[in-house]
Amino acid sequence: MREAQHLSFTTHDGVELCYRHWPAVSTTSATARRALVMFHRGHEHGGRMAHLVDELDLADYDFFAWDARGHGLSPGERGDSPSFATSVRDVQSFIDHISASHGLAVEDLAVLAQSVGAVLVSAWAHDYAPKIRALVLASPAFKVKLYVPFARPGLQLMRALRGNFFVNSYVKAKFLSHDPARIASFDNDPLITRAISVNMLLGLYDAAERVVADAQAIQIPTQLLISGADFVVQRKPQEQFFERLGSLRKEKHILPGFFHDTLGERDRSHALSRARRFLLRCFEEPVARPSLLDADRLGATCAEAESLAAPLPKNSLGDLYWRATRAGLKLGSGLADGVKLGFATGFDSGSTLDYVYRNQPAGTSALGRMIDQNYLNSIGWRGIRQRKLHAEELLRLAMGKLREQGSAVRILDIAAGHGRYILEALEGVEQQPDSILLRDYSDINVRDGAALIEQKGLGAIARFVKGDAFDRNDLAALNPKPTLAVVSGLYELFGSNQMVGDSLAGLAAAVEKGGYLVYTGQPWHPQLELIARALTSHRGGEAWVMRRRSQAEMDQLVEAAGFRKLTQRIDEWGIFSVSLAQRVS
Template identity: 60%
Template sequence: MTDLRTPLERQFSTSDNTTLFYRCWPAQRAGITPKVIVLFHRGHEHSGRLQHIIDELGMPDTTFYAWDARGHGRSPGPRGFSPSLARSVQDVDEFVRFAAADSKAGLEDVVVVAQSVGAVLAATWAHDYAPPVRGLVLVSPAFKVKLYVPFARPGLALMQRLRGLFYVNSYVKGKYLTHDEERVESFNSDPLISRPIAVNILLDLYKTARRIVDDANAITLPTQLLISAEDYVVHRQPQIDFFQRLRSTHKELHILPGFFHDTLGEKERHLAFDKMRSFIDSLYAMPPQRVDYQNEDRWSPGADAWRILSAGPERYSVEDLAYRALRYGMKLLGRQSTGVRLGFETGFDSGSTLDYVYRNQPQGSSALGRQIDKFYLNSPGWQGIRQRKIHLQMLIQQAVAQLVEQGKAVRVVDIAAGHGRYVLDALEGVTAVSEIRLRDYSELNVAQGQQMIAARGMAEYARFERGDAFHRDELAALTPRPTLGIVSGLYELFPENQRVRDSLAGLAAAIEPGGILIYTGQPWHPQLKTIAWALTSHKDGKAWVMRVRTQGEMDALVREAGFEKCAQLIDNEGIFTVSMAVRCER
């Protein structure tokens, strides 16, 4: 036990203008390199209950940060509420970036230590945002909470549909968390601990945790996982499944006998702290670990998944017959739906289809057709596409404001714009923009885009032209040089990375230093089989087979081209990301 360290108590603002409370424990002495540990508390709790971690870890050359998550402790909002788990994960990203900047350290100097629900947030952040931090320590992550009531989750989901937002009180008592009587008493008497949790967060937690456990191979950060052997609150097997699927070359798991859920507050917690300290010391003793993504399009789970999808289902298997029936039904009845018919005519990944999905107005040749169209437009993928459009517009407007603040001209190019609706919606009436150049390889898209520009009265400073998004030299020769480049919904349509490298290299050559790139990614999709085995592509009328790229792979390609990511947004389902990166100095 070292001398007790007194925290600074402060606040920081998130991107949605919510002011969150946090504590900071500055380093007691300077080290050779900066060391920053960001702590995330368990559900219902707050940063004040983490003081003992700083004191007992005994790392005087390390700066510690810990927040009160929104709806917890001294942070604002209804107790136990967040608009969504995705919003809370975005809060994690913003807080870690804030902590690094506030301590004048790089992200590669940060280690994240997170417990229970906080560990699920941290794992989701590592999966969805691919942050280049030093490593993770995840403690008893709540990937699957023990609810003890049969059919609790379906029942809660039904009640949410009927009642809307409501709150569920936690059944957890201090005696189920730890054998340490002092910790039990402090848990039961702490006025800042709140029992309620919003039903949307409880259901989001389960759904998101399942996605992250299933797709944990996307996480490549060095990770230590501590599991309590006698945990009454969460299940052990999902934690083990998660660990076994991690793709990190530096990972270690420890199961602590006799420990209850409050692993770092247990009576014998020195056993956990010894393991944590050893792991964290080893992370700082070696250079930051980054996975080599050079051959990701050949040797990776994503490449393997693409090859499996490309082969199709086993002939005459139950799965094959089911997808044959789906294709037959879509062609027989689905064509009464305007959206389905357009997909068969132009490709379900075409600019025309995407523009129809953006408009989101069910149409058909009959009442049945309109119902099919409504169901089609409400599929998870198309809902994600519409949210991606919103996120694109948000980051486009943010990029324009950033360029204006720096005194730069705003010249925009989108190299595969489809019909260009999301760009025009974002920039219509924005007087700071001096030029909008939309490009696409499809003559149909160019014609439709030109009509949209004319209809909006934007022809004076906007134009649409035919161009190849993968032609490096063509992109590099763009004049006048753009200061804002956009590429959306393109790269996931092509499995090989060399074309992506050529495209990004051309954009890097065209965009001047300090300029901005906005790019999209697709790290995960719940309907890959349905898309590959039932829908057709605009490229050749054959199967639409997508290769998902982890966010780490996508960011690595962007970084290789000479850009550094500075912001990211992702939808609640974790399907589509929109990122912003700055062109580095040559």
């Protein structure tokens, strides 16, 4: 039996989490090192997966298994995390650590995850689009069987009244596995915790619904193992997830009679032999991912956007509902300044965005200010403000990298709106950029952005000019060449990949090799129909219909232009991402 090394890594927020590493026992110089990264069930820890290291019989693979925060040997209140999204980002931190500290390329990693761990990994695969080799998901807890009627809304109400609190698992070990040894070890393991916080439980539900609904965005080769007699989670969402998966290679196995602990069942050899065969096959062949460069003309998000653009049958229930919604917003625009500005300039305009960033509700009366407060607190605008913080963080990170390289910091934003996120990112920065060039197609944005530059006292290094963000040749001819380009909130507004590709190609020609690009994406949005049916855009007041781009699609467009993605941030709802890439070719 292989012996585990007990190690730790530091997460994005400075917490030190524990993990186990089982080094490969035999390697050949003819093949690259390979590894399997394992993620445990809820309530458990990485040590509960130790038996898989020998049972999978992959002697030339490194194995890793973490203890999620609040579990096992890792710190944190038992069964809790600041949010489900925090734990998803922990997955990315763990993968980054393994790659950097153990010398393993991300393309040489595969992931094996079970239950809650499988939902964490599925959300990570959806939101971060990692280029790992394969996924094996065992009994993902996309929908936990709570058995009590109306349990979920009841928990939501209680949390609203009490704040976060903890509930204990009702599941007994004998309903997890038929294996007597596994049952005994579960009952006697002091590192197992029965509690889970309501924040984590409800976050699990929310993330699972989003991932199941949009599984087409996941391109990684995936094997799904479903327990046929699972008392803990429901099968239907697992089936839906598999049907919608966008992977070119995917397979599903239903294991009759298996309880929830799929990988710890008495007859688990039936599951493990299939997982082993799938993993070996995925590593034998080159990584195969579908090209998404034409996803604007063919595929799920293309069809979704066309459906949203199509008018509803006149006087149908849907038509009446959205007409009433538009009328309500029009009425509100007479009282609430933010809603009024949206109708005047477009809800996607630079002026609206700057208003959302400032987040100061205003109106003609107390009622108007209350309406405006509700408007500014909508999930989309909260996501926009988080995107601003993430963009500022990655801007400062890129500036630091340029200084470390001994390069000048020449910032370019090709569609800056009012430029607030660029200019506020510089607050508190010890060494200011050498130059800042802000561009926008709107005369209003150029005027107001220039005023903001003067207000911030940055006139000596910054200027604002009119420019077309999709003019490839104009961007390529910029002089002096920028070393840090920014595209925030622009490409999400235009469905055409040709336009985005031309813009990125112009930036690739403009940015010096070794320079950086900060770019945003919108892989998901829960209010797409509201936006399309009730809000207007800056383009002549027409309907604001957006085509989503999965993170994988956005990353492929950036890579095709000659950039290599380095890191990414995304909000807790999975709506807006911000990524940093480097110009490499």
